[in-house]
Amino acid sequence: MMQVLAQTSVMNLKGVGAALAEKLERLGIRTVQDLLFHLPRDYEDRSRLTPLDRLEVGRSVLVEGIVHSCEEVRGRRPSLAVRLTEGNRGLTLRFYHFYPQQKAHFPAGQRLRVFGEVRLGSSGVEMYHPEYKITRPGEPLPEATLTPLYPATDGLQQPKIRQLVSQALALVTPQSLPELLPPGVSPRFSLLDALQMVHRPPADTPREPLLMGLHPAQQRLAFEELAAHQVSLAQRRHHIRSQQAPALPRQTPLAAPFLQGLPFSLTGAQQRVWDEVADDLAKTRPMLRLVQGDVGAGKTVVAALAACHAVSGGWQTALMAPTEILAEQHFLNFKRWFESLGIAVAWLSGKQGVKDRRQSLEKVQSGEARIVVGTHALFQESVQFERLGLVIIDEQHRFGVDQRLALREKGLATGLSPHQLVMTATPIPRTLAMSAYGDLDTSIIDELPPNRTPVTTVALANTRREEVVERVRANCEQGRQAYWVCTLIDESEVLEAQAAEATFLELQERLPQQRLGLVHGRLKPAEKQAVMLEFKEGKLDLLVATTVIEVGVDVPNASLMIIENAERLGLSQLHQLRGRVGRGSTVSYCVLLYKPPLSAMGQERLTIMRSTTDGFLIAEKDLELRGPGEVLGTRQTGLVGFRVADLVRDGAMLPAAQKLARQLEQQAPEQAEALVRRWLPQAPRYSAV
Secondary structure, eight states: OOSOGGGOBGGGSTTOOHHHHHHHHHTTOOBHHHHHTSOOSEEEOOSSBOOGGGOOTTOEEEEEEEEEEEEEEOSSSOEEEEEEEETTEEEEEEESSOOGGGGGGOOTTOEEEEEEEEEEETTEEEEESOEEEEOOTTOOOSOSBOEEEOOOBTTBOHHHHHHHHHHHHHTOOTTTSOOOSOTTSSSSOOHHHHHHHHHSOBTTSOHHHHHHTOSHHHHHHHHHHHHHHHHHHHHHHHHHHTSOOOOOOSSOTTHHHHHHTSSSOOOHHHHHHHHHHHHHHTSSSOOEEEEEEOTTSOHHHHHHHHHHHHHHTTOEEEEEOSSHHHHHHHHHHHHHHHHTTTOOEEEEOTTOOHHHHHHHHHHHHHTOOSEEEESGGGGSTTOOOSSEEEEEEESGGGSOHHHHHHHHHTTGGGTSOOEEEEEESSOOOHHHHHHHSTTSEEEEEOOOOTTOOOEEEEEEEGGGHHHHHHHHHHHHHTTOEEEEEOSBSSOOTTTOOOBHHHHHHHHHHHOTTSOEEEEOTTSOHHHHHHHHHHHHTTSOSEEEEOGGGSSSOOOTTEEEEEETTGGGSOHHHHHHHHTTSSOSSSOEEEEEEEOSSOOHHHHHHHHHHHHOOOHHHHHHHHHHHHOHHHHHTHHHHOOOOOSSOOHHHHGGGHHHHHHHHHHHHHHOHHHHHHHHHHHOTTGGGGTTO
16 A cells, blocks of 8 residues: 555544444544544553552552452442452452353453552552453453554544554655654654654653654644644635725725714824735725734724724625624614714624515615624625625634635625624734734724723622622712623532522612623613613612623723622633723723632632733743633634644744744645645635635
8 A cells, every 4th residue: 555645544543434434424434534633642651561569549550360269249340350369469440331141251260461450449559441362371462552542532542543553654654654754853853753653652752842742753743733824814814805895995084073973082002003905995806904912902993993994995804703692782882983984884793683674685785785794694695795895703712714704705796705704802912813814913902091990809708798789889889880790690510600690689788779781692782772771871880790791891980890700710811801890081990799619710810810910921821821722712713723833832832933934835835735635624714715
């Protein structure tokens, strides 16, 4: 079988039929190459025998002994207990899942070689469900390497995966699995040597570096994977940039009246980012720009100015937000700003009534609505734009890549690709931005409006709830407003979190003089909007809410925020919530209520929140604590997971990987494409994003 392993089905391997191939596919393994890059998650040392008098609880070891007895033990959980002895020392092998005939495997006097984790059980030292085989005295140990443990699936056991990987390794040659990195990039390990080392490390290889992913062979593979991701991002960017986009006017007559209507002036950072956006929009290639800015930095105003350019050029703008409440906030802002300038703004959401939705669709299709704001409903098939020239996506990390693609394609009916402006109030660490948004130019609004006040953050155990309620009372009696944020809607014994509805009723009783409102995700949009409007207009003193208020809510008079069960939330989410206060000139506070005792991670999170309000520093710490999937919400982003690389551990390699990706794209495009196919077989479906 000398064909390239990337094109060789696993069904070419001995013992792989349709049923086994289906199980392998669950692990993303379709080809022999996929199998080679299905790397171990752990290693066991089966290269030496451990005497029965030197067993340590908690360690997995290889032992040998003689079967002394085998009996079924009755009780609440019946088990098969096999007593293994060596001299005057003994060990019990215990099987809770067994079949009657299994006793025949363990006749008295039989010599066994056994591997398993040592535990303390009812008979002393035990192993539960160990691997075992019949052996002869003095039989040599077969393993001269550490034994790999692979990610597995139901019906696919470790011995079978190891046997298949062994077959795959035997087929590896420089021709069947070509080296794709240029000579000299990885002088210590070739691809073949790296794979051999990672799958079959010699028995004396230290396990610690392997388990941490720091062995040079793993780092060689991680670097290749990072380079493949960078090539994929470059391909995506090149694909979009190769298309034509509408050239929008660099100067827009709408900007002056729009800015005059604002109750504040632009900050220097807003002006700088607006200039960058305007330069992009004036070109005939699609803008691909990510605007980052901490909570309250004024990204929405920059987005509105971009819409001014599109409208002046005779094109439509679509603004998409991930939640109803955030989309509604944008809609109300854009409606207030633009309708006074004679520009129609339409609203589209999945929860709209049939009549309202039909009217909105007609306005969008006819072009009467120059700006369209909505949720995921914007990219549904029934939505047809007359001339879509600009797509603005807020909190981009909450959308899938396919969703972003579907909205962009709605502009292609004109033969031109719309410009894309992506916004996020979740600061993205540099390493994450390079890997998740490497196809986008980045602008950062790194300046807050001058009237913002720093927020003082304190962490209190929920045993001090009485004090917190009194603090809320005093705050409201001074004419200021407050938020009380809960992490759940309904009571849950499992999570033991205070539910928003229960808290609302409790606070109504405790604060009878105050006007309270309740907002959560199960309210109808109109009900939510009515409560939010009352709070914004100062008709409510205290808003009890779930995390639906995380983004998009701007009430300058709100100066106190209570976050219940703060230890349950990630740093970035806590920072987003805290950003709802401190938006005016009043000194503001955020109280993080937690349930003791705190875990080590919980303590670290709350300490970080108390010590800084720098969103980028918080994002870096969040990445360290929770990993990229949690920070970005990987399942929703379309961000492909890494097999070997780790963005926190391997972030320092990213600039070199990016440089290599550019080099391969320019000098060896076929090699670059092969690299993407090897590590990201699903990437081509994203090439048009």
